[in-house]
Amino acid sequence: MQFKDVIGQETIKQKLIDSVNTGRIHHAQLFLGDSGHGSLALALAYAQYINCENRTQNDSCGECGNCQKMYKLIHPDVHFSFPIVATKKKAEDQDPNTDFYTQWRTYMQETAYPAYREWITKIGKENQQGNIPVAEARSIIRKLSLKSYQGGYKVLIMWLPEFLGIEGNVLLKVLEEPTPKTIFLLVAEDESKILNTILSRCQILRIPRIKEDQLATALEKVIHAEPEKAQQAASLAEGSFRRALDIFHSGEDNYFEQFSDWMRSCFRFDTAALLTWANSIAGMGRENIKNFLIYSLGVFRDSLLIKQGVENLATLRGDQLIWAREKFAPNISEDGVIKIVGEINEAHYHIERNSNPKIVMFDLSLTVGKNIR
Ligand SMILES: [Zn+2]
Structure with missing residues (x-):
């Protein structure tokens, strides 16, 4: 995903771009805001910008090998972590998220503006609770201790760290003393549900609502909505592209x-x-x-x-x-x-x-x- 494909959020984009161009990339960043505001989309565009071989002052190129791999979500140095539902496999399972990775990739290709409930319903039942199991946290540590494949940055994007239980504290050491050129991008919606120990180690970036006119324009562009209907859905969407789409479609x-x-x-x-x-x-x-x-x-x-x-x-x-x-x-x-x-x-x-x-x-x-x- 390129920055130009993320709706609005110019100030945040500029901040992220500046951090790369001035060489001041904080190794643990928390993108805090509704996923419908574009917090995950921004993290994806940022990871792509960081590893792009031909980035410009404003965006990744969208064409180099690294960008191509980012589009397909198969970049060997960019890892994803997300809530999953309990399966019959044992708790000591080495890499629990692998089973869900194909579904995750499909979902991400449908939308970079996901909704937790929708994701859980895709991989389980509506009323099941999501969770990021400790085995996944351990698997993250393992993956990030490996040498980078492409020689660039290793990035972990964790969507909804709220679902890390207390065992998530095994991540503290790598959050505190990461291996060089390793970046954690945590994408969260509810600050109060994140382990304090993790929160305190992150630089927090608050992702505000998307402006109403930008939402309306996005609806016109992405789903060819008529201007009047786009405007109406945008006015009800509370700054969330996700919600604007739902309102439009329903x-x-x-x-x-x-x-x-x-x-x-x-x-x-x-x-x-x-x-x-x-x-x-x-x-x-x-x-x-x-x-x-x-x-x-x-x-x-x-x-x-x-x-x-x-x-x-x-x-x-x-x-x-x-x-x-x-x-x-x-x-x-x-x-x-x-x-x-x-x-x-x-x-x-x-x-x-x-x-x-x-x-x-x-x-x-x-x-x-x-x-x-
Ligand atoms: Zn590129």
Whole structure:
């Protein structure tokens, strides 16, 4: 991956490029931010830049042998580590991630903006927990103690070091005193879940949200989205390309239909209908439910603004806007909506943390039903 293929993030790119050109590459760097913001994509582009044979002031060449190997993720000096699910093989297995490597490579070629749940579902079952086993940590140490094949830098890219258990501490020694020309790039989303001992040895690079207009442009370029739809998905995506894609593909129209059904039952406070609705929405899968909740937040926010006479709205367009102006906004309570928005955020939090979606969505429906008028 070249820097030019990473969406936005100009400041971070420049920082990384400067570190190479001034010869100040920190040996342990933590890229911290949602994978949808491009933290892994940046790490990939950085590793490619570091080892490129013909790099320019701004980017890797994309053509040399090293770049080609990076594209195929078969560079002998660039290793990957990522959460896997438990298999029947024994814990003392020498190289547990090898079994998953082909799937990892396929996944990375689909997207450099991965999502943890999606990855785990690809290699196991949705509700399984990911883990980076101690055998993998040992295997990393082994790989990095070898001489570099190409004479350049050896790089380890670890996606989601949050999943290293306490045994991950076996890595401390190499993090502290790495062999020369060895770089650790840890790509994490949640600082609070990383072993402190590891965190304290890394230089932290915070990866911010992608700007909305850059997200919209990326959707137009990558999946040929129409400008208006691209803009709408971008406005809901909270700076995540990943989320923008999900929202785009799952189709706003579909969310709108579910949302208006939901609101009909909430206004009537029809608990039987709400239960049926919660069960059906729970079947959409976690990522989709989260996106639906973000969409709902957008509709509530816009409807509140409509009530206050604001013209420039972020989420609602076309028929949905007409519906909100004529039918929805006039009937909702401002105080109620403020409470509802808090509850939707809360529900999003719980869905992310694996709570039972049927219960979360039904409870949320009761609160909405009580407060909407
Ligand atoms: Zn190159």
